[in-house]
Amino acid sequence: MSTYLTILGFNSAIPTVNSSPTAQFLEMEERAFLIDCGEGTQVQLRKAKARFSKINHIFISHLHGDHCFGLPGLIASFRLLGRETPLHVYGPKGIKEMLETIFKITETHKGFEVIYHELESKKSEKIYEDNRVEVYTIPLDHRIYCNGYLFREKPKERHLNMQEIAKYPEIETCDYHNLKLGKDFILSDGYVLKNKILTTEPSKSVSYAFCSDTRYLETILPIIDRVDVLYHESTFLHDLKEMADNTGHTTALEAARIARKANVGKLILGHFSNRYHDLSVFTDEAREVFPNSFLPKALEPIKI
Ligand SMILES: [Zn+2]
Numbered sequence: 001m002s003t004y005l006t007i008l009g010f011n012s013a014i015p016t017v018n019s020s021p022t023a024q025f026l027e028m029e030e031r032a033f034l035i036d037c038g039e040g041t042q043v044q045l046r047k048a049k050a051r052f053s054k055i056n057h058i059f060i061s062h063l064h065g066d067h068c069f070g071l072p073g074l075i076a077s078f079r080l081l082g083r084e085t086p087l088h089v090y091g092p093k094g095i096k097e098m099l100e101t102i103f104k105i106t107e108t109h110k111g112f113e114v115i116y117h118e119l120e121s122k123k124s125e126k127i128y129e130d131n132r133v134e135v136y137t138i139p140l141d142h143r144i145y146c147n148g149y150l151f152r153e154k155p156k157e158r159h160l161n162m163q164e165i166a167k168y169p170e171i172e173t174c175d176y177h178n179l180k181l182g183k184d185f186i187l188s189d190g191y192v193l194k195n196k197i198l199t200t201e202p203s204k205s206v207s208y209a210f211c212s213d214t215r216y217l218e219t220i221l222p223i224i225d226r227v228d229v230l231y232h233e234s235t236f237l238h239d240l241k242e243m244a245d246n247t248g249h250t251t252a253l254e255a256a257r258i259a260r261k262a263n264v265g266k267l268i269l270g271h272f273s274n275r276y277h278d279l280s281v282f283t284d285e286a287r288e289v290f291p292n293s294f295l296p297k298a299l300e301p302i303k304i
Contacts (some may be wrong), residue, residue: 003028003153003206004301005024005229008044010270012235013066015039020273021066024231025050026208028151028304034058034074035149035210041070042077048299052081057128059135060091061212062146063098072102079111086113090127092145093118119147124223138223140214143248148211150223158182158199162283165198206304209264212269215245216254221262229304230264231296233271237285252282256289265295268302 009020021038030127032054034041047053052074060068078087079177089095096116103110117127119137128135131154138148157180165179167238170187179185185193209224211232225229235249240287244251250258252269259267267290269282276282279295286293 001031003208003210003304005231005304006048006050006301007231007268007270007296007298008048009038009043009298010272010296012271012273014274016274020044021069021171022061022212023070024210025055026132028206028208029153031130031133032056033135033151036061036067036212037070037074038066039069042074044299045074048301053083053085055087056085057088057135058090059149059210060089060095061140061148061210062142063092063094064144064213067212068095068098072099072106072108075099075103075110075114076108079109083112086115087117088117088128090117090119090149092147093120098152098186120145124150136210136223138209138220140212140220140250141217142213142215143202144214148214148220149207150207150209150227152207153205153256155205156202158195158202161198162199168193171198185242208304213248214250215248216250216258218258218261220258224258224264225263226263226265228265229302230259230262230266231268231269231270232258234269234282234286235271235273237276252285252293253289256293259286259290259293265292268296270296 006025008023011019016167020040022036023038023041026033029207034055052153055282122139124136126136134152136150138150140146182195207227209227213233232255233250234252234255236244236251238242238251238253239253283293283295
């Protein structure tokens with residue numbers, strides 16, 4: 001299974017006619033993750049033709065409205081659509097109180113369980129793991145407590161070389177599992193068949209890092225080292241560096257420096273201030289430092 005990222009919205013603060021605040025839909029190894037949930041996210045999910053019911057884990061970077069005001073509406077819609085599966089919500093401490101207060105005052109009965117995973121650590125921690133995927137926090141430096149998230153596919157199983165396997169009738173279907181794990185096969189006469197002969201290299205495991213609102217922060221470099229795709233906010237151009245620092249944001253030039261120092265494969269910029277109308281100025285600035293920098297395209301899935 002391939003991994004696809006669909007950016008649902010990428011502008012900062014106020015939604016406009018043509019753009020929405022931050023939200024992303026990540027499909028990795030058949031899991032569907034929602035990352036941030038700005039106002040209007042469920043409409044964007046509809047436009048992206050994403051199946052609502054597939055989302056079981058939502059990761060919220062911080063509690064500024066342009067990153068989470070879409071969440072109560074989305075959860076209310078889940079109930080109207082008849083959801084019964086528990087929903088896991090990861091986000092800063094306070095997210096439970098925020099949502100449960102809204103549900104209580106508006107008398108919204110969810111009808112399914114919401115399991116909150118409230119975060120407050122300033123160190124990166126593994127917050128999700130199953131047999132194929134793991135997710136880590138990326139502690140950021142914003143005006144309020146904020147995390148990015150690193151999504152990583154675990155190493156994959158080796159592929160069976162059926163042409164070679166067919167030469168040895170002793171190898172049965174029940175042995176395939178061990179071969180995929182890289183184990184050698186011992187024939188009944190004691191001869192050891194090397195795994196390399198019976199299998200081929202596994203598919204590459206990919207990784208994606210989402211870095212939400214933050215000042216320029218080099219402590220994230222070891223966490224995002226060599227990720228295939230990095231999304232990093234760049235609210236301003238570098239001539240407004242002082243404003244970026246004061247408001248807890250990054251410039252395009254700085255985002256590119258992070259991408260270069262972390263040796264990532266590809267950089268996607270986002271969270272642009274509404275003062276900019278022609279967004280190509282962001283890639284112009286970033287490409288001076290990191291040529292593989294791109295603007296996001298809303299609702300177009302990117303293969304990672
Ligand atoms: Zn913010």
